[in-house]
Amino acid sequence: MDITAKRRSRRDWIVDTCLFLSAAGLALLTSGERLLITMPQPAWLFGLDHIIAALGCASLWVRRRWPVELALVLIALSTFSEFVAGAMLMALFTVAVHRPPRVSLLVFALSLVAGVVFVIVRPEPGVPALFMWLFGTTIQSAVTGWGLFIRHRRELVLSLRDRAARAEVEAHLRAEQAQLRTREAIAREMHDVLGHRLSLLSVHAGALQYRPDAPAEDIARAAKVIRESAHQALQDLREVIGVLRAPVGELPQPTFADVQQLVAESGQAGMRVDLHDETGGAVPDGVGRTTYRIVQEALTNARRHAAGADVLVSVTGSPAEGLTVEVANGERDAPPGHDGTRPGQGLAGLAERVALAGGRLDHGPTASGGWRLTAWLPWPHDDHAE
Structure with missing residues (x-):
């Protein structure tokens, strides 16, 4: 799915803004909690975390163009920065939505490895490392699963639309084939009806041509038959053409x-x-x-x-x-x-x-x-x- 081929819509702006605010809010919440408990050592790591978190949140505005690359960078930063976790989660979600499941699961596995590195590099006093890693794994799994669900739903909707479009095309083709069969039936009907009438006209016209000295009564009788046959041929033609207007089955049949x-x-x-x-x-x-x-x-x-x-x-x-x-x-x-x-x-x-x-x-x-x-x-x- 190409997510860079079209300009960002109003809906895209709203979604991107919500993800940015969510990542920034999670970073601020984590920072506030860090102030209430133990500050990291060395002290400059706290300020570096804020800078990394700000850059990570800002980078979410380009997540549609480079979703996998951005996710890998944020995963690498999450091995030692705790405030960038929100931006990393949003990047995982983006990969799950816009990339194939195989790629999404591979990136998800790397995030789990990064979680192991984080609990080793920055252990939390009084909290077991396994608990911290399982807590992060649960959140990452939920975000990735949500993204995969959205991707599957989008693919399902596109599949239904494609199927509906194909059904419409097939219905159009069936209608064209039905029209073609109707036209062939009309042509056959016109041949049967008009061929009979016109052959009658040809017989009498040929008789007049080969016997120009025929008695006046015979000529008058032949002319009468020609006139009646021509009139009947027109009537038959009107009935046959009526197939184009009359519903099926309403045209009188012999x-x-x-x-x-x-x-x-x-x-x-x-x-x-x-x-x-x-x-x-x-x-x-x-x-x-x-x-x-x-x-x-x-x-x-x-x-x-x-x-x-x-x-x-x-x-x-x-x-x-x-x-x-x-x-x-x-x-x-x-x-x-x-x-x-x-x-x-x-x-x-x-x-x-x-x-x-x-x-x-x-x-x-x-x-x-x-x-x-x-x-x-x-x-x-x-x-x-x-």
């Missing part, structure tokens, strides 16, 4: 019952789609929402890459077997890439969605030149709603 409407919309757009629903029971909301996204992505890809092909959507399952979703389309009868779209990351995102639901996803070409996408989802028995 369910298994909406799969039939999804297939109907694709049929209105000119696709030949058949739906076979052979589910044995009410499909849970979570599984139904994933099923909807699977069918939505599969129909979107079929419109993009196999325009004009027949599409079969099959949903089978039960609580005991799980739910199987299969979307298969035949060989396309329109030119590849007629709508100008390029393959995206829809299947990768769909595989991640299915994996998060605990299911499996398989897809690939068929022997007849078409494409099949198959997914299996677990059917929780207690998952009635999310």
Whole structure:
């Protein structure tokens, strides 16, 4: 702990003043007692003691800069000066507070040795030397122990502060990760929703482009579908962006019952789609929402890459077997890439969605030149709603 890196605060001034006054008061008290009992011999030692005590007390003002050095000097002086004992005790306290326990205990041991030297050099008439040494040892032990306690308490407070700061940083990182996951979920949702709507727009716009001589009724019908699909795409976009504002769980989500409407919309757009629903029971909301996204992505890809092909959507399952979703389309009868779209990351995102639901996803070409996408989802028995 660096005690010289910062300027002395008001609290530091108060503490230093109190320690100085305590050391000076103890020196004066000892001097008064010495006048009432036996004066030291030779007589000049009494005056020298006062000078040493004054210098020792004054040196406490630099105890923060050189705590160990000052303590060693005062310990050496305490081997023959009794009035410097107060300043020496304050130096022991400073070392215990500001230096590691190993250093503090070493300095404390030297002070005990100095006590032995003092009782030998300046024995007190009528008082056993062992008693005097034990008395001084008790006081020195109490002061050093108090300083070690304060140091430990300060380290504990700093440790708690550091732990709180780390916890705050970790909480901030967790919040950022949660935001990132939310953004990824929003991006996936926007791909699923808008990809379906925009593919409908692309189909009808492509039909108008390749058949500019179509009857006026067909053109009007296609324009109506384009307008309605564009309006619905805007509505879907508003709902998806609403995730950023609405609390979790408040945004309306598709369910298994909406799969039939999804297939109907694709049929209105000119696709030949058949739906076979052979589910044995009410499909849970979570599984139904994933099923909807699977069918939505599969129909979107079929419109993009196999325009004009027949599409079969099959949903089978039960609580005991799980739910199987299969979307298969035949060989396309329109030119590849007629709508100008390029393959995206829809299947990768769909595989991640299915994996998060605990299911499996398989897809690939068929022997007849078409494409099949198959997914299996677990059917929780207690998952009635999310």
